[in-house]
Amino acid sequence: MHLSVQNLNKTYPRTEVPAVSDINLDVQQGDLVALLGPSGCGKTTTLRMIAGLLEPSAGSIRVKGKEVTSTPVHKRGMGMVFQSYALFPHMSVLDNVSFGLEMRGGGRRGNRKAAKAALDMVQLGHLAERRPAALSGGQQQRIALARALAIEPTLLLLDEPLSNLDAKLREAMRHEIRSIQQRSGTTTLLVTHDQDEALDMADKIAIMENGIIQQYDAPQEIYEHPTNKFVANFVGKANFIPSTSVRQVGEGRYSIEAGAFGDLTVPGVVGIKGDRAELVLRPHRVRLMADGEVAADRPRARGQIIASSYTGNVVSYEMQSSDNDRVIRIDQLSHPADRLPVGAEITVSFDPEDAYLVAEG
Amino acid sequence: MHLSVQNLNKTYPRTEVPAVSDINLDVQQGDLVALLGPSGCGKTTTLRMIAGLLEPSAGSIRVKGKEVTSTPVHKRGMGMVFQSYALFPHMSVLDNVSFGLEMRGGGRRGNRKAAKAALDMVQLGHLAERRPAALSGGQQQRIALARALAIEPTLLLLDEPLSNLDAKLREAMRHEIRSIQQRSGTTTLLVTHDQDEALDMADKIAIMENGIIQQYDAPQEIYEHPTNKFVANFVGKANFIPSTSVRQVGEGRYSIEAGAFGDLTVPGVVGIKGDRAELVLRPHRVRLMADGEVAADRPRARGQIIASSYTGNVVSYEMQSSDNDRVIRIDQLSHPADRLPVGAEITVSFDPEDAYLVAEG
Amino acid sequence: MVTLQTTQLRTGGLPVKEKRSAKQRAGTLGLILPGSIGLFVGFVLPLIVMIRMSFNQHGTGGQLVETLTFENYGRALSDPFYWQVIGNTLWLGLLCGGLAVILAYPIALFLTRTTSKWKGVLIALAIAPLLTSAVARTYGWIAILGDQGIINGFLMDTGLLSGPIRLNNDMPGVIIALVEILMPYAILAMISGFGRLNNSLEEAAGTLGASRFKVFMRVTLPLTLPGVFTGFLLVFVLSISSFVTPRLMGGGRVFILATEVYNEATQTLNWPLASALSVILLILFGLLVAGYQQLTKRFED
Amino acid sequence: SSGGGDADGQTTITVLGYTAIFEDNFTQAVIEGFEAQHPEYNVEYVPSQNSAEMLGKLRSEASNPTVDVAILDQSVANTGIQEGVFAQLDEAAVPNLANVVDMGLNAEGYGPAMTFDNLVLLVNPEEAPEEISSIQDLWDAPDNSVAIPAAPDIQGIALTALTANNLGADYQEDIQPAIDELALLQPKVTSWDPQPDVYQTVTSGSAQYAVGWNARGQVFSDQSDGRLQVVQPDDGIAFQVNTINMVEGTENAEGAQAFIDYTLSKESQESFSSAMFYAPTVKNAELPEEVQARVADPQDPNIVEIDWIWMADQRDAWTDLWRRTVIGG
Amino acid sequence: MRKALSGTVITVIYLFLLAPIIAVFLISFNSSSALKIDLGSPSLQWYQEMLSNSAFIEGAKVSFITAAVVSVVVLVLGVPVALAIARREFPGKNALSAFFLSPLLVPSVVIGLGLLLVFQPLALTGTYLGIIIAHFGITVPYVIRTTLMSLKTNDVSCEEAARVHGAGPFTTFFRITLPIISPGLIAGAVMAFIISFDEAVISLFVAGSGRTTLPVEMFRYLQYRSDPAIAALSVILILISVLLVVVIERVVGLRKVMNS
């Protein structure tokens, strides 16, 4: 285990509730792990404790098995990229990147060569003599990355590194950071509140809420098999179908009554108690049925389209089901020929194996 | 025609290039028209000239056939919502909303009643006595809308009204603004740089670049039939397939040779000159073919997946075609069972009628 | 067709545009004029009259003779005493500026960084002295530094000293008091000049392996230097034009331009010389400020 | 203001003079007496910080004077006379001029001396280690014990003249020896510009010795419970002269001269001297014995005559010498 | 350890900074007239003494009236200038703004002498008009600065919103601009008041023998006496300043006002 965080706690002075409670996190060598959660959930706090910028109230942090909890920040050898990049405005790009090497001693020429190499890795070798202020946001971002990587850190810490960039650049940088991270093989912790970013970049994601890790898993697991309603709601869009008469019929399998969709057997979180639960159904897994189409065994419901929204590649419909007041959201790849008008009567269905049962919120 | 802008030009003092050149724009009564374009393309400049906040260098602006080009701003009777909302911080919400009515005279009681009605329309009647500072961003946004609508403006002008809101709220407000606009029947001009916003809200979209309108059409037209490469690229994602041996075979129909996809007949912009052009192919219109599947007449290409990105509902692949170095992007609604690994050999195809030919960029 | 229309619109649009901007220009003038007249009367005119006065003559028996002579400048600039006065003035400025900056720096850094809920109070406390009459504070310093003052009193009461040491009535006292009196300006200038300093820069340096000392030398100090420069300039400028404190605490030993101007103007009634000295002070001031700004600009690149 | 008539037929005479205790005593001892004697006049006293400031004010009003009479130092007054700020007096309108001692008269008939004051030594007997009786004794004082108002203050100027006299030199001939002598005082001096003034400085013990004016010295000595003692130096008396002048262009010459005449009267001179210990400038004044003992006698053989009119031109030069050599700028 | 050391350094500097104020405060309760702390039996006699000193009372009156008039005049004349600089385009704008800030860069003695030379022939020394004109020049930069700052930090969109919704230029100014920048204006006026009330050097030149302000009276008093009456007066002034500081802090925040 490369990084191992155990029972980490932090309560800020003069506050009541802990900002972070009992965080446990094991990160494999070379992995990129994302800490994903809404604003204020404790992501930055966790990252700063690992960096050594903040003293934990309790718990321990080990890197390669060695306890570092009380090692001062400048001796931990971690690389960090700040949300604001925190480039030194009074130094050239090259000086920024070689700063960390200098602090470790080593010859000036060697340092500059290594710094150049790091700059080349982010493809900005030609900007070595510029001041940070003369760079665009994306360039600054890459310089910050080069600076953190130049010291060949034991662990790379990224705190919302993309949040200051515009949408197009953000997407481009995701791939760039990911590929640099993979090439250098640096174990990395990424803090973000952007689910797309986490899903796209991470090997594993820790979903945080109110200082607690709600789920720690691979992206697809998180999206397909959320452990609770919070995770399902926070990651991706979801229809929640209230289900009654919940009965366990196997390890993680339940028989339920899902309103308009009738009796179903669905997969779900292991160990749901009680006879009520909610069925998570992703909008893009809901199928619009062709007129007269019969799909044996598939749960179905009829209703009327009450709203539609068009964003070029995807059309989203909201369907009001005819027998109760539930609204189902349906996402479809758009095609001009298929576009349905508001008011149209439709029938929808889904594969029960694509749905997932979680405990009530 | 409700609003008619003719040959509108603006060159700022002490600048060389015009910020806006020869803008022509006709807006139908009751329509919502979006001005969409990248930062600095002249959207705000255009809007401010129509509002009367900026003097055009040349051109004319007519509202209901009446020339208003030299009418001072406070006599144009337009409503405007600013990006920063620009609520008067020293007045209550109700005073903000009744400000415009007051300026038009009328009894105090009548004005307050009308203002109340406008507030109710945005469902914030209960906040009448608050100060703007005590409201959330979304609420402020709606108050600004109520203030603009209260005067029953001849034209409602919205300058990036949603850009200060967070992603979730932004999406919710889109529908709200759209429905209020439709209920009140107010002719509206919306400035935005967010394509989803424009596609989702507008009756017609004017795509701007460098002070020029590139295309002015209904959203679906813009997306499906972009008039040039800039529009195709700016609105939605696109694969551009370089095409040779271009030959017109009918009004807006061309026979082409599309690299790996071979000879095709496709729809396209009317009047493409020369024998080279680019074929716009939306990623979600590219189909992954099942092994051994045969689709007669469909253009196809083989290749290898070199990257994939996962965002929960959509999986994007990048395929390197095997015979040349073209990369094709493919978007699919995701399903865990279907997910293909990087390195997989695939065959893709598309319906030529779903593609669209534009002139070289 | 289109071009024709545009031209018509252009020519048709011009009169409207011109009328609007003529009205606007009149409005702008209306906004500017009253204040400008006020400033002319209260500031520019006095300077003009003073400069004119500096070319008059101080006649025998002290009368004022209207003429055009460089005599006053000649006298001031050929006399080693006035060179000494100019030297004293500069020395006072340099010393006060330097000391004020050294003392203000830790306070400004502390106030920039602290997250204490007392921050507001601490800032107020640091600059409240600004709002207290300089005369009152000078009085306080006389009470502290005088032969009978608090310090000498304490030292003699405790037997550490048999007779008083002279803190007041000389340059050291003036400097101590001026440093204190002008320090709040340095603190303010620094706080607003420390804009580029931010926590994450220092933290970034820390994560890159810099010890606290190195963080200070390599990041904190360079980033705060612009604030230090402005703070120094401000105190320098204010102390070379200070009058009340040198006058009340100088014991007649501290000769600087301001006290000389006052003496010549109100005691000897030699207005032409007072004016010439003022003009010299003004020029000195202008040159130094301009030169200094040039210098620091180059440094900050 | 000039020639102004009041509702009850009084004419107002505006008098410009020193502020603070001078104003208080002058009002009580002189103005009230004058007003009692001349009910047709009403005196308005305008206080000023110093003579130079008075001259500045008079200069500025030259074309339209608001002041009728000014009391100010002789040398400054002389500058005013040369600039035409003051008017000559009509001997007939000021009969008391006849009683003024010779050294108090202006040769061209401008305003005469109204008070004589002289330079004295001030001592704080509680703090001072040694008694002193002469100016020369200051050179034997301990370090940091003496307060001296340096030139351009005329106390410093007067001290220079006395020092020259002690060295047997004529101050009008060569002042350098006196300046060099004064320079030797440097270590003894705690302040060359005592703030507050010398009297407070000595009373509080900040300085043990000082030179100052007799009149103020005597007044503050009475107020200080003996913490300030005035010593008439036995090696020379230097007078300072305040003259009383009629302003050129006054519309109220008659009233102005009536007032000037009253200030030179026996009763006015006696009452003001008793109040403030200025030496009278008229021959016919007779002071009570206890007062007489505390003021200098204009006939004293020990007097070192200072030509303040000659001095007016020299003051700048002497001031320079003080700054360069005596204080050591 | 490190923390304790830096804490000590900060405390010592603060003590130095506040030393004269503390000394003045203690001395004001002296039992004797000596210029040292003498709290044998603390008394309020010097407060009585100060209140019965007519020069102080008169000076305070002059200072108060002057400062009040100056802060109003400087607002009325200064705000339009700031408005023009912030909201209008005209040639020489930068020069104008430099012109209005330039009094800050001229030593007070120089301004004072110049004013003396102008005022003396006009018999304006020692008059309210003279002092007010003199104080206008040195306070106007502060008002321009605070007003400009409020105008710049409050973007124009509120004004534009008012215009679009039917308000003419005057209505916009009085209903929107003025209320929004009023904290800046109050701050500017308070600064002007304090500076005018505190100004000693220029007033010393233009005071003449006539009316003069409290700081000049204090300066003159100190030339002849040094008893704790001046300390008592200073304490009162300090308390007034503290009150003003609190007011400014409440209305706009102190740092905003003092920063340039």
Ligand SMILES: Nc1ncnc2c1ncn2[C@@H]1O[C@H](COP(=O)(O)OP(=O)(O)OP(=O)(O)O)[C@@H](O)[C@H]1O
């Ligand atoms: N210095 C501090 N003192 C007191 N409370 C703090 C401090 N820093 C953060 N907090 C609180 O701790 C909690 C967690 O904060 P943290 O910055 O770790 O959140 P985050 O997940 O990084 O949020 P964001 O996405 O907004 O950056 C929040 O409630 C925050 O208000």
Ligand SMILES: Nc1ncnc2c1ncn2[C@@H]1O[C@H](COP(=O)(O)OP(=O)(O)OP(=O)(O)O)[C@@H](O)[C@H]1O
């Ligand atoms: N006051 C001005 N003076 C000079 N040039 C200006 C001014 N305002 C805008 N411009 C320039 O005019 C062009 C168009 O600006 P405009 O503000 O209309 O763009 P926009 O499309 O609204 O951009 P954004 O999405 O960033 O708001 C830009 O190049 C801009 O730099």
Ligand SMILES: NCCCCNCCCN
């Ligand atoms: N022209 C000199 C400017 C001096 C500013 N002093 C401000 C004093 C505030 N108490």
Ligand SMILES: [Mg+2]
């Ligand atoms: Mg954070």
Ligand SMILES: [Mg+2]
């Ligand atoms: Mg814009």
